[in-house]
Amino acid sequence: MIKDYFLDKVEDAVLKAVQDNKLGQMSEYKRETLVVERPKNPDFGDFAVNVSSLARSAKIAPPAIANAIVSEIDKDDNEYSVIGGFINFKAGKNLLINSIDEIFKKRENYGRPENIKKENIILEYVSANPTGPFHIGHGRWAAMGSVLANLLKFYGHDVYQEFYINDAGSQIQKLGNSLAIRIRQELGEDIDFPSDEVERKNYYPGDYLIPVAKKFVKEQNNILQSVHNDVTKIDVKTLSDFAKNEMEKLQKELLEHFRVHFDNFYSELTLHKSGKVDECVNKLKESGKIYKKDGADWFRSSDYGDDQDRVIKKADGSNTYLTADIAYHIDKLERGFDRMINIWGADHHGYVARVRASIEALGYNPDKLEILLGQLVNLVINGNEVRMGKRKNMVTLDDLIEEVGVDATRFWMSMRNIDTTLDFDIELAKTKSDENPVFYVQYAHARACSILRNAVENKVDTETGKSVPAPLAEAELAELKNNYKKEYLLPTLDTARKLVLKLEEFKSMIKMSAETRQVYTICRYVQELASEFHSFYNANRVISDDRELMKSRLALVLSVKQVLKNALDILAVTAPERM
RNA sequence: GUGCUUGUAGCUCAGUUGGAUAGAGCGUUUCCCUCCGAAGGAAAAGGCCGUGGGUUCGACUCCCGUCAAGCACACCA
Numbered sequence A: 001m002i003k004d005y006f007l008d009k010v011e012d013a014v015l016k017a018v019q020d021n022k023l024g025q026m027s028e029y030k031r032e033t034l035v036v037e038r039p040k041n042p043d044f045g046d047f048a049v050n051v052s053s054l055a056r057s058a059k060i061a062p063p064a065i066a067n068a069i070v071s072e073i074d075k076d077d078n079e080y081s082v083i084g085g086f087i088n089f090k091a092g093k094n095l096l097i098n099s100i101d102e103i104f105k106k107r108e109n110y111g112r113p114e115n116i117k118k119e120n121i122i123l124e125y126v127s128a129n130p131t132g133p134f135h136i137g138h139g140r141w142a143a144m145g146s147v148l149a150n151l152l153k154f155y156g157h158d159v160y161q162e163f164y165i166n167d168a169g170s171q172i173q174k175l176g177n178s179l180a181i182r183i184r185q186e187l188g189e190d191i192d193f194p195s196d197e198v199e200r201k202n203y204y205p206g207d208y209l210i211p212v213a214k215k216f217v218k219e220q221n222n223i224l225q226s227v228h229n230d231v232t233k234i235d236v237k238t239l240s241d242f243a244k245n246e247m248e249k250l251q252k253e254l255l256e257h258f259r260v261h262f263d264n265f266y267s268e269l270t271l272h273k274s275g276k277v278d279e280c281v282n283k284l285k286e287s288g289k290i291y292k293k294d295g296a297d298w299f300r301s302s303d304y305g306d307d308q309d310r311v312i313k314k315a316d317g318s319n320t321y322l323t324a325d326i327a328y329h330i331d332k333l334e335r336g337f338d339r340m341i342n343i344w345g346a347d348h349h350g351y352v353a354r355v356r357a358s359i360e361a362l363g364y365n366p367d368k369l370e371i372l373l374g375q376l377v378n379l380v381i382n383g384n385e386v387r388m389g390k391r392k393n394m395v396t397l398d399d400l401i402e403e404v405g406v407d408a409t410r411f412w413m414s415m416r417n418i419d420t421t422l423d424f425d426i427e428l429a430k431t432k433s434d435e436n437p438v439f440y441v442q443y444a445h446a447r448a449c450s451i452l453r454n455a456v457e458n459k460v461d462t463e464t465g466k467s468v469p470a471p472l473a474e475a476e477l478a479e480l481k482n483n484y485k486k487e488y489l490l491p492t493l494d495t496a497r498k499l500v501l502k503l504e505e506f507k508s509m510i511k512m513s514a515e516t517r518q519v520y521t522i523c524r525y526v527q528e529l530a531s532e533f534h535s536f537y538n539a540n541r542v543i544s545d546d547r548e549l550m551k552s553r554l555a556l557v558l559s560v561k562q563v564l565k566n567a568l569d570i571l572a573v574t575a576p577e578r579m
Numbered sequence B: 001g002u003g004c005u006u007g008u009a010g011c012u013c014a015g016u017u018g019g020a021u022a023g024a025g026c027g028u029u030u031c032c033c034u035c036c037g038a039a040g041g042a043a044a045a046g047g048c049c050g051u052g053g054g055u056u057c058g059a060c061u062c063c064c065g066u067c068a069a070g071c072a073c074a075c076c077a
Helices: A002-019 A052-058 A062-071 A093-109 A136-155 A170-186 A209-219 A221-226 A236-257 A268-273 A276-286 A321-334 A350-361 A397-404 A406-414 A426-430 A437-455 A474-482 A486-516 A520-539 A547-571
Strands: A047-050 A079-083 A086-090 A120-124 A158-165 A264-267 A290-293 A296-299 A310-313 A339-345 A369-374 A377-381 A384-386 A422-425
Touching (some): A002 A047, A002 A093, A093 A486, A093 A547, A120 A136, A136 A377, A136 A547, A158 A268, A170 A236, A209 A221, A264 A268, A268 A276, A268 A321, A321 A339, A377 A426, A397 A406, A397 A426, A406 A437, A406 A547, A422 A426, A437 A520, A486 A547
Parallel strands (some): A120 A339, A158 A264, A339 A369
Antiparallel strands (some): A079 A086, A290 A296, A296 A310
């Protein structure tokens, strides 16, 4: 990376200057003390380093330090200039040419770092209850999680994507009871969910169980006959299992459609059945971190930073949700993953401390668990915020995707910092104009493709009716693409510096994004690259009579297309050839 | 009451780990197609970085207080 190249040069020079006693009283320098930044004013250069931080140990003024350092640098064809305590750097032709060359060499792998410490990561996200359709909040975790998985894989890690199904506990019974009501309605009975608010909370009154009830009546006739259509005589488990399977099926179909791929769906129920939950309780007891109070077993999570202790086994002998969750995380560790990354909604933040505590209490390293807490999603309809209430006004993810499409939904759900509440403006996400960043970016890709098509297409002159030969033969374009030579770029280099630098930035953007787990940086980058490309397009005509210049610019167009594609692939947003 | 997150341009948001004149998109105003996609581009206007202190040569960034918004504080899952 040009950035790293520059920093290396500066640091080598600092070390040399220190050795030659040219930096005042400074006697040693530790690498990575200095930081590369972007100059506020682009006229200063492409990158800059501020050496003011060295002034304290050197005991000489920052400009003198900067000059001393620059005088030690082997400059090649790059420009170094000193303003105050800043060393500004402007990349020369060699570096710029090399960065485009790299794109042609690496193609779809451009941006993947050479040497990273590869980790075997389990990424858990969405993990919704199988008791209903996804709401738009789930959409944010689904989009961000799958982008993060793509990103970390691209970066070089092994990523195993898992969905934890909360298919145990009271809500499943609730689901069965709700289905019973829907089936009775289906059979013609005049019955409805209780109107009393408190009692109503024991049911899922949403419409989504109606088709499930219809299906049950159609497919499970033998069961209904055996109880002479008296639904109350059917075992609740039969009903809840049926509903649960239907919900899981719907959820999985939607995830596929949304381009979200899980390697595994891990059932909480199997965790209980396998005895792993009990095993976990026993281990905690052995660790001496359990005590009895009011008939329940309490875990001393407060010994590990939690603000209070937590019940692990209720007075009635059953386990809490937390107990299963602990067992689940221990199971992940025992499956041999180096790192566990979970994406949780901010409404679960209270769980972070207790899960970490349990991991530590059981003798594992809690730092292996990374929990990304995401703020929630607000829907904006016609400029008005629609608060996502518990059940009322619930917009399902299905509806949203149908309304705005997979590409726009994925992009919008990924484009904001995970720490900020996301305002999802439906109208804006639907617009096909520059107001909508997804289309702006896709348009840039389509435009690049269009130029490449035009370069090799024979045209017909509308006035004379004569055919006009293509500016470039197919074979020549193929040659440019497959046997790219560094010299190709030279003729357009001066007018394309900004664009080349932006293409080069892809590498550092990927690094930053992967290391901070913040996928929105990819969305931002792709908009910036599109902007630079549109700008270049307007200022420079690609197809022209000057063949060398044309080839040079086509090489850039090919590069832009490649890098846009690489970024959009990570986002799993399509890169259209035409729109 | 306690904890977590967020307050930056009219709106939606960046701000690379404490540095140069605080940036981008939308919106507003003015320009740019005889020609590769104007679904684009160029430019202008727009800011007490919620607020009050502190640390520092230097603070949007770090610390403390304070105000506002969201979320969470179960032997529910």
